[in-house]
Amino acid sequence: MRHTWRWFGPIDKVSVQDAAQAGAEGIVSALHHIPTGDVWPEAEIAKRHEEIKAGGLFWDVVESVPVSESIKTQTGDWRPHISNWQETLRRLSASGIRTVCYNFMPVLDWTRTDLRWTARHGAKAMRFDLIDFVAFDLNLLKRPGASEDYDEAIREKATKRFAEMPEERRTALSKNVGAGLPGSADSYTLPQLLELLKTYSGISRERLQQNLIDFLSEVTPVAEQVGINICAHPDDPPWALLGLPRILSTEADYLHMLNAVDSRANGVTFCTGSLGARAANDLPAMVKRLAPRIHFIHLRNVHREEAGTPCSFFEDEHLEGDTDMVAVIAELLSEERRRKAEGRADHQIPMRPDHGQEILDDLKRGAQPGYPAIGRLKGLAELRGIERALSHRQYGLR
Structure with missing residues (x-):
C-alpha cells in the first residue's frame, strides 16, 4: 500500500513535514475554501501542489471534491454542479491527480456527539x-x-x-x-x-440511490477519459440519521452502485472505521469481494459499545476495536499482488491511517478533531508493521 496522510492545507496544525517524519509517502488534501458546486481554479490546484512539495511530499489523493446537496436531491443548480464536477476532474488530472474521493451522505458528513471524549489513559477520541x-x-x-x-x-x-x-x-x-x-x-x-432536512422531504432511500447512479453516469465517463479513479466513501455512521436515508452502509449498497455503473473508474473508498461501526459488516470478507474496485483505503478502528445497529461507539486505537485489522490488511495485500500480476498501473492502493487518538503532545496542539500528529503516527507505524510482516519473503503471505 502507498502510505498517505490527510492534510487540511496551511491552516492545519500538523504540517506536511510532520507527515513526512511520521513515515507518510504522499498527501491527501482538498481545496476546502472553494465553495461546493464551483469549479476548482487551476491556479488554486497548482498552489496546493506547491505547498505540499515545499514540505517534501506530493499530492496523491483528493479528499474530497464535495457533491452538492443540489446534486444529491436533483434540485436547483444540480446540472451545472455536475458539469463543474466534471471540469474539476479534468483539471485535477492535468495536474497529475489520479484518485478522487467523495461522499454522498445527505446534509451531514461524519457525525459524532463528542469530538474529544476521554478514553483510557487520558487519550482523547x-x-x-x-x-x-x-x-x-x-x-x-x-x-x-x-x-x-x-x-x-x-x-x-x-x-x-x-x-x-x-x-x-x-x-x-x-x-x-x-x-x-x-x-x-x-x-x-x-x-x-x-431547513436543510426539509430539502429531503419525499426523497426515499431508493430515490437517493438513483440520484447517485445518475450522478455517476455523468461523471464516470469523464473520469475514464482523464485517467482518474473516483471512489465513494461509506456512510459514517452506517445507518439512517435525522430521518435521512443512507445508501452506502453495507456491501449490498456498494454492489448496487458498482453494478449500476460498471466501470473500473467507479470505485470504493474502503473505510474500516465507518463500515466497522455496523456489526453485520464482515470487513475482511467485504474487502475480498470488493477488492478490484477499491481505489483508496482508510484504516481505523472503532469499538462498538453495545450490540445491534444503531449503537454507540468510539474511535479506538488502530489495532484495537472490533475490526480484525490483520485480516483486512492481508486481503488488501492479496489484491495488490493480483493487480501487479495483471500489470495494472494502480496496483499500489493509497492508504491513510484514518483518525487517531490524541496522545502525548497532541493534547496541547489543538489539531483538527480526529487528526492528531502523534496518534496518527502511532497508527501508521502499527499498520505499516502489519504490512511489513505479512509481506516478508520468509514469513509473509505468498
Whole structure:
C-alpha cells in the first residue's frame, strides 16, 4: 500500500513535514475554501501542489471534491454542479491527480456527539453516543416526527439524559453534531439544519440511490477519459440519521452502485472505521469481494459499545476495536499482488491511517478533531508493521 496522510492545507496544525517524519509517502488534501458546486481554479490546484512539495511530499489523493446537496436531491443548480464536477476532474488530472474521493451522505458528513471524549489513559477520541444523539434530535433540534424513529426505551433514556445534561454540554452537543465536513469552515445552526432536512422531504432511500447512479453516469465517463479513479466513501455512521436515508452502509449498497455503473473508474473508498461501526459488516470478507474496485483505503478502528445497529461507539486505537485489522490488511495485500500480476498501473492502493487518538503532545496542539500528529503516527507505524510482516519473503503471505 502507498502510505498517505490527510492534510487540511496551511491552516492545519500538523504540517506536511510532520507527515513526512511520521513515515507518510504522499498527501491527501482538498481545496476546502472553494465553495461546493464551483469549479476548482487551476491556479488554486497548482498552489496546493506547491505547498505540499515545499514540505517534501506530493499530492496523491483528493479528499474530497464535495457533491452538492443540489446534486444529491436533483434540485436547483444540480446540472451545472455536475458539469463543474466534471471540469474539476479534468483539471485535477492535468495536474497529475489520479484518485478522487467523495461522499454522498445527505446534509451531514461524519457525525459524532463528542469530538474529544476521554478514553483510557487520558487519550482523547471521537465518539458517537446513541442516547446523546437521540436527546439532541428530540430536545435540541426538535425535528418533526423524530419520536417515530426511536423505540420507547431509547426515548426514555434520552429524555432522562437530557434532563440531567448541563447547559454547556447541550451547547457542545449541538455544535458537534452540526460540525459539517472535516476541514471545512461550514457548520450548521439548529434552524439551518432543520431547513436543510426539509430539502429531503419525499426523497426515499431508493430515490437517493438513483440520484447517485445518475450522478455517476455523468461523471464516470469523464473520469475514464482523464485517467482518474473516483471512489465513494461509506456512510459514517452506517445507518439512517435525522430521518435521512443512507445508501452506502453495507456491501449490498456498494454492489448496487458498482453494478449500476460498471466501470473500473467507479470505485470504493474502503473505510474500516465507518463500515466497522455496523456489526453485520464482515470487513475482511467485504474487502475480498470488493477488492478490484477499491481505489483508496482508510484504516481505523472503532469499538462498538453495545450490540445491534444503531449503537454507540468510539474511535479506538488502530489495532484495537472490533475490526480484525490483520485480516483486512492481508486481503488488501492479496489484491495488490493480483493487480501487479495483471500489470495494472494502480496496483499500489493509497492508504491513510484514518483518525487517531490524541496522545502525548497532541493534547496541547489543538489539531483538527480526529487528526492528531502523534496518534496518527502511532497508527501508521502499527499498520505499516502489519504490512511489513505479512509481506516478508520468509514469513509473509505468498
